[in-house]
Amino acid sequence: MLSGVLFDLDGTLLDTVEDFMAVIDSMLDEHQRPRVAPELIRAQVSDGSIGMLSVAFATRPGEPGFDALRDEFLTRYERALAVHTRPFPGIMPLLDWLDTEGLPWGVVTNKLSRFSIPLMEQIGLSERCGSLVCPDQVSQGKPHPEAIFKACAELSISPQHCVFVGDHLRDIQAGRAAGMDTIAALYGYLPAEEDHTAWQATHSVYTATDLQPWLLGRRNLETIDV
Structure with a gap:
C-alpha cells in the first residue's frame, strides 16, 4: 500500500539554484573573479557549498582561504534563502x-x-x-x-x-x-x-x-x- x-x-x-547563483556571482564580483557558467554551478548544488565553491573559485577544502569563502557563502545565503x-x-x-x-x-x-x-x-x-x-x-x-x-x-x-x-x-x-x-x-x-x-x-x-x-x-x- x-x-x-x-x-x-x-x-x-x-x-533553489538561482539563489545560490546570486550569492556566488556577488562573491565572484567582489573578489574580482570571472563569473562561471550557471550550468556548472547547477551541477554542483547537490554537493552543497563545497561543490559550488570548488567550481566557482577553483579551490578545494583544505586549501588556503577555502574555509573563509565557505563561511562567507553560508552567511550570505542564510540572509537570502528564498528570493528566487x-x-x-x-x-x-x-x-x-x-x-x-x-x-x-x-x-x-x-x-x-x-x-x-x-x-x-x-x-x-x-x-x-x-x-x-x-x-x-x-x-x-x-x-x-x-x-x-x-x-x-x-x-x-x-x-x-x-x-x-x-x-x-x-x-x-x-x-x-x-x-x-x-x-x-x-x-x-x-x-x-x-x-x-x-x-x-x-x-x-x-x-x-x-x-x-x-x-x-x-x-x-x-x-x-x-
Missing part, C-alpha cells in the same frame, strides 16, 4: 493531491536545519510538511537510511509503503537501503555526464509533473481486487 511520499529538498522539491527559490513546476499540484488523498509527505535532506527550516517556512510549506529531517538531526545522513527511517516514524508509516524521490545517487541509495521504492528526479541538479541508469531507481521522471501520474497509477493498482 502506498502510504506516503518523501522528497529530497534541493533539486527535487524546490528549485520556488517549487518545481508540478510540485504544488502534486502536494495538493497528496493532501486531498490523505497521503502524508515529508522531506529528507542533507541541507542543515539552519537553512532548511526557515526555507520551508518562507516558501509556505512548513505547515503542510509532515516531517523534515536534516543531517544535523541524525547520526548519519544520506546515503545511510537513518534519516528516512526517522521521517517514516514521524509520518507514522512503514518504509515499505513509502516512496522516496530524489535527484542524486545518494537519495536512491538511501531509499533502497530503507526498503522502499525510489524515483529518480532527472529534472534536478544532475551533471550532464551522470549515468542515472546505474542508480537502479524504481522509476525515473524528467519533470515533476510526471510524478503524480506514476504515484496515482501505483495506488490504483493496489486497489484492484485479484
